[in-house]
Amino acid sequence: MKHQDHIRHHQEIHVVMGNEACDLDSTVSALALAYFLAQSSPAARATFVPVLNIPRADFVLRTETTFLLRDRGIPAASLIFRDEIDLQGLHHAGLLSLTLVDHHVLPGADAALEEAVVEVLDHRPLEQERAPPCQVTVEPVGSCATLVTERIAQGPPGLLDRTTATLLHGTILLDCINLSPAAGKVTPRDVACVALLEERFPELPPRDSVFGALQAAKFDVTGLTTDQMLRKDLKVISSDELALAISGIYVDLEVRLGVGGNRGREWHIGDTTVTPKSLSHLQMFLLRPGLLQDLEAFCQARGYVGLVAMTVSFNERHEPTRKLAVYSQCETLRGTLCRALEEATTPSLHLQPLPSPWPCVGAFAQGNALASRKKVLPILRAALGGPGAAGGPEEEVVPPPTPMNSLVEECPLAQAVPPLCPQDVLERVSRIATGQPPGSPK
Numbered sequence: 051m052k053h054q055d056h057i058r059h060h061q062e063i064h065v066v067m068g069n070e071a072c073d074l075d076s077t078v079s080a081l082a083l084a085y086f087l088a089q090s091s092p093a094a095r096a097t098f099v100p101v102l103n104i105p106r107a108d109f110v111l112r113t114e115t116t117f118l119l120r121d122r123g124i125p126a127a128s129l130i131f132r133d134e135i136d137l138q139g140l141h142h143a144g145l146l147s148l149t150l151v152d153h154h155v156l157p158g159a160d161a162a163l164e165e166a167v168v169e170v171l172d173h174r175p176l177e178q179e180r181a182p183p184c185q186v187t188v189e190p191v192g193s194c195a196t197l198v199t200e201r202i203a204q205g206p207p208g209l210l211d212r213t214t215a216t217l218l219h220g221t222i223l224l225d226c227i228n229l230s231p232a233a234g235k236v237t238p239r240d241v242a243c244v245a246l247l248e249e250r251f252p253e254l255p256p257r258d259s260v261f262g263a264l265q266a267a268k269f270d271v272t273g274l275t276t277d278q279m280l281r282k283d284l285k286v287i288s289s290d291e292l293a294l295a296i297s298g299i300y301v302d303l304e305v306r307l308g309v310g311g312n313r314g315r316e317w318h319i320g321d322t323t324v325t326p327k328s329l330s331h332l333q334m335f336l337l338r339p340g341l342l343q344d345l346e347a348f349c350q351a352r353g354y355v356g357l358v359a360m361t362v363s364f365n366e367r368h369e370p371t372r373k374l375a376v377y378s379q380c381e382t383l384r385g386t387l388c389r390a391l392e393e394a395t396t397p398s399l400h401l402q403p404l405p406s407p408w409p410c411v412g413a414f415a416q417g418n419a420l421a422s423r424k425k426v427l428p429i430l431r432a433a434l435g436g437p438g439a440a441g442g443p444e445e446e447v448v449p450p451p452t453p454m455n456s457l458v459e460e461c462p463l464a465q466a467v468p469p470l471c472p473q474d475v476l477e478r479v480s481r482i483a484t485g486q487p488p489g490s491p492k
């Protein structure tokens with residue numbers, strides 16, 4: 051049933067929705083909880099709908115999520131994205147109940163939906179109190195999927211199926227860095243939930259391979275266009291008149307390994323001859339076919355005066371190497387930005403100029419590898435000038451940055467691809483989507 055029909059038939063819609071970053075935790079928490087609620091709620095009065103809180107066009111950027119759902123046989127076509135459902139309209143018609151997972155403060159644009167919130171499941175520090183009857187579960191665990199797992203485990207027996215368990219298991223492992231205490235994210239409740247899922251479903255793949263595959267998928271940009279690569283981990287800073295994009299760049303595994311059309315190829319940058327094996331991540335990015343046209347189109351479409359691209363890679367000892375490139379068609383601005391980066395003292399970036407294949411791109415090795423984008427942003431903001439630039443707003447563009455993690459270098463996708471499966475997931479998701487109670491004939 052379409053939601054317009056719900057309005058016509060006065061049928062209540064209960065939406066379960068994650069945060070606007072729509073990371074794996076938000077997605078899986080929404081899917082698993084909506085499915086559980088649909089199965090466990092007594093009357094089929096409401097239809098439970100998991101909503102992914104991004105436009106469908108951005109889903110391709112959440113590569114760890116697309117990987118896990120594809121692997122579990124859940125097609126993107128069965129999902130419902132934020133730009134496909136009129137929550138305000140449903141709410142105005144008095145038909146919306148809203149459960150928030152993996153966040154609990156609605157963004158300003160959604161303030162009108164506040165009255166519809168009936169339940170919250172979140173794992174970040176409580177910023178907003180809600181009065182009963184709204185049910186609030188806010189616990190400092192590593193993953194919201196842990197809270198969803200606990201909730202399902204406390205419910206009627208037999209409602210946890212293998213697909214849901216696989217999704218929750220993978221999400222907790224990814225969020226809690228494979229339950230590594232050293233990473234500082236895992237709590238005893240996350241550990242207990244992973245153990246519970248493994249006990250109920252002994253056929254779940256080993257933790258290391260699940261984590262490795264998800265971690266690799268998160269950073270894999272194979273198949274993304276340059277525009278999508280630039281949007282995957284994008285920040286924008288602006289002065290009164292100018293906006294500048296700063297993108298973390300991840301590199302295509304296939305290109306890095308020199309497979310496909312790149313085997314045996316070589317390029318000339320300045321006096322240097324490079325092959326795929328000797329290419330740095332930055333060079334690989336700069337040598338993408340059609341790069342200059344893509345950069346220009348990217349900046350023009352969004353009103354950016356330029357772009358700073360940053361790469362990070364890690365050696366066997368997990369030590370980072372950082373490089374950056376400054377692109378702008380405006381030579382003056384490009385010069386200003388490059389100089390500001392070269393002359394910065396708080397901190398000094400220790401930049402070494404690198405040969406660049408393009409005159410409108412300045413390329414540098416960043417000797418101070420500890421200076422992450424967080425440290426580089428204020429330097430660029432000051433260079434961009436204009437009143438208020440020093441403390442100006444820094445707009446985080448959805449999706450937010452993918453956290454850097456040295457493991458990306460060592461986890462080829464080859465690991466752990468569990469067998470593809472099941473019809474029942476498809477069916478189930480389409481049941482949730484079309485508003486049929488579980489188990490009812492199609």
Ligand SMILES: [Mn+2]
Pocket residue numbers: 075076152173193194
């Ligand atoms: Mn989360």
